[in-house]
Amino acid sequence: MIRKCDVAIVGAGIGGLTLAVSLLQQSISVQIFEQDTKFREIGAGVAIGGNATRLLQILGVDLAQVANMPPALEVRRWKDGRLLWSHPIGEWYRQEVGAAFLTLHRGTLQRLLAAAVPPECIQLNHRLVGLYDEPAGVRLHFEEGDDVVASVAAGVDGVHSAARRYVCGDVTPTHSGEIGFRGLIPVAKSQDLPDPAALHIWCGPGTHVVHYGLDRGELVNLLAVYKPDRLPEWTRFSDRVPATRDEALSIFEAYSWDRRILDLVRNIEGDMSFWALVELPRLPRWSRGRVVLLGDAAHAPLPHQGQGAGLAIEDSYALGALLVKGGLTDYSSAFQAFENLRRRRSWMVQAYSRASGRAIKFGGGAAARRDASWSSLPRRIGWIHRYREEEIVSLPSRSDTNCP
Ligand SMILES: Cc1cc2nc3c(=O)[nH]c(=O)nc-3n(C[C@H](O)[C@H](O)[C@H](O)COP(=O)(O)OP(=O)(O)OC[C@H]3O[C@@H](n4cnc5c(N)ncnc54)[C@H](O)[C@@H]3O)c2cc1C
Secondary structure (H helix, E strand, O other), rough: EEEEEEEEOOOOHHHHHHHHHHHOOOOOOEEEEEOOOOOOOOOOEEEEEHHHHHHHHOOOOOOHHHOEEEEHHHHHOOOOOOOOEEEOOHHHHHHHHHOOEEEEHHHHHHHHHHHOOOHHHHHOOOOOEEEEEEOOOOEEEOOOOHHHHEEEEEEHHHHHOHHHHHHHOOOEEEEEEEEEEEEEEEEOOOOOOOOOEEEEEEEEEOOEEEEEEEHHOOOEEEEEEEOOOOOHHHHHHOOOOEOOOOHHHHHHHOOOOHHHHHHHOOOOOOOEEEEEEHHHHHOOOOOOOEEEEEHHHHHHHOOOOOOHHHHHHHHHHHHHHHHHHHHHHHHHHHHHHHHHHHHHHHHHHHHHHHHHHHHHOOOOOHHHHHHHHHHHHHHHHHHHHHOOOOHHOOOOOOOOOOOO
């Protein structure tokens, strides 16, 4: 049997769910197809800048009720925690940017977004394996279950997107050479940290650590990054492998990390994993026929500006508004306008993420020059956070949700 729908969204991650929320509010019917059998807690913490929390607020998704608002950014030296620079975030940021900077578990964000979508619009256990152009629309073929024919399909299926293959053939993400170790620590076991709720960046030669409070400050999210001489063997087959405390400790002890960071590693509870940090090279196009790509599928950045989820949210808001404006029949104009609007900003954020990943791992004289320039950081990256997409492309006011 072949089912039909207006907009088929491939992937119920951050971007796919945000796109569904924005389209449903404009009475455009959607079906989301997600490969997983349930929403799992993958990915530890994410930071969401004001550029994206503002858009979620417009869509009626209020992160403030569940997230942590880091009071400050503190930059420290890896070896002894010496403070190199600090700057307020919290209320200062909210006033300056007009929306809050918040940190929360990716699973919490995904659940909150999913709660804004009627359950009958989300089809779990639907792994897309093929897309075919047909006179009636685009046909989606899944590993299991019936095919679906849609007027329009949005590929929001992450950095290893299956939808992307239909749009521009095989594109291999680029390894940055960095491995990130991620885990969560209960705040009660992080008491000797300077301020567990704040956003901290510790810089060391060849290695750096980011940690911040999550979900109302109950947890601390740890991301410890190093750049080995050679990428480990598992990175040839996968982006992520489970890790053990001892493996992580042996790596970061060898870089002479401060005891407090090593204690964070010791106190991780639950899953911990190594991530090979990858980004997507520039794609020649973001759409083909009735299929458009967005989020990580179109332009995954390295995580060093904490903006991958933010860009996916911006994309989803923009595509939603453009599809509503022109109607689904004029999808090709909407796709072109979408790519024109989003391409440059996404590529700029990718470039800044790449550059800051390098800078926070400098040693020697380069590190000294970097440390002398921290005070100009708010000016240098302000454009990322102050971006007001809703002033460029806006959704009409909200109406009732609608799904078939
Ligand atoms: C170490 C690390 C730290 C990060 N920190 C931050 C941060 O602080 N702030 C931030 O903004 N971002 C951060 N990110 C990036 C962020 O997680 C991603 O950019 C964001 O989740 C992208 O959203 P998306 O919707 O495009 O893709 P995803 O959220 O990855 O969702 C893709 C969805 O598609 C599904 N899917 C995949 N293939 C198929 C298929 N064939 N069929 C059906 N479904 C499929 C997946 O199961 C998934 O649910 C970080 C990333 C990493 C690796």
